[in-house]
Amino acid sequence: RMSSVQICNFPETxxxxxxxxxxxxxxxxSIRSFIAWRKENRLxxxxxxxxxxxxxxxxxxEPTQFRLDLxxxxxxxxxxxxxxxxxxxxPAGRCAVLRRxxxxxxxxxxxxxxxxxxxxxxxxxxxxxxPFVQRIKFFPDVSEHxxxxxxxxxxx
Numbered sequence: 801r802m803s804s805v806q807i808c809n810f811p812e813t814x815x816x817x818x819x820x821x822x823x824x825x826x827x828x829x830s831i832r833s834f835i836a837w838r839k840e841n842r843l844x845x846x847x848x849x850x851x852x853x854x855x856x857x858x859x860x861x862e863p864t865q866f867r868l869d870l871x872x873x874x875x876x877x878x879x880x881x882x883x884x885x886x887x888x889x890x891p892a893g894r895c896a897v898l899r900r901x902x903x904x905x906x907x908x909x910x911x912x913x914x915x916x917x918x919x920x921x922x923x924x925x926x927x928x929x930x931p932f933v934q935r936i937k938f939f940p941d942v943s944e945h946x947x948x949x950x951x952x953x954x955x956x
Contacts, residue, residue: 805898805918810952811953812892815851815871816843816878818885823863834870837883849873850935851890859908871932896922896953897935903944906950907933914953929954 801825820830838844853869868940871890878887900910911931917927936948 805896805922807955808895808897810890810893810895810954811883813890814851814887815888815890816841816874817853817888817940818870818883820866820868820870821951822866823867824858824868827868830868830870834872834885837881837885838872842876843872844901845872845935845938845941849898850938852935853890853924853930853932854911855930857908857911873897891936891954892930893927893929894955896924896955898924898953899947900951903947906945907949911951914951920951925956927954 814839818830820827823915838848849870849872851869851873853871855867856865856891858866869888871888871956874887878885896914898910898914898918909920914931929953932952934950935953936950938947942948
């Protein structure tokens with residue numbers, strides 16, 4: 801599994817961001833708002849890469865303190881809008897990347913494996929940037945067990 805981790809140079813990526821703050825159980829509401837914003841702005845996933853920025857592990861974070869950003873790659877500035885979507889940037893830099901195929905349940909375990917097993921053995925050091933994922937293929941375009949996610953761990 802160590803060999804399945806690649807090192808890449810991630811390019812600076814402008815994104816439209818909906819900041820989810822609060823219980824992970826309410827992420828569905830944030831996702832629905834973000835999808836509505838994407839539809840209004842004609843930025844479907846096949847035209848605009850989908851990212852999530854992961855600030856907190858839901859397993860060890862108070863639900864009220866949980867933070868996650870829903871993001872879509874954009875070329876333009878984000879106009880003020882009723883959804884609270886803002887323009888931010890995923891910074892450029894070296895990243896370890898692990899591709900994962902399968903349902904959402906195993907994602908946390910893959911991220912923990914990167915931190916707890918791969919990182920100490922790799923000789924790499926983390927950058928002060930939160931990890932993020934890129935949703936390559938996801939429901940409803942593919943069934944849940946075929947969902948493809950790239951996990952990025954920002955490195956020095």
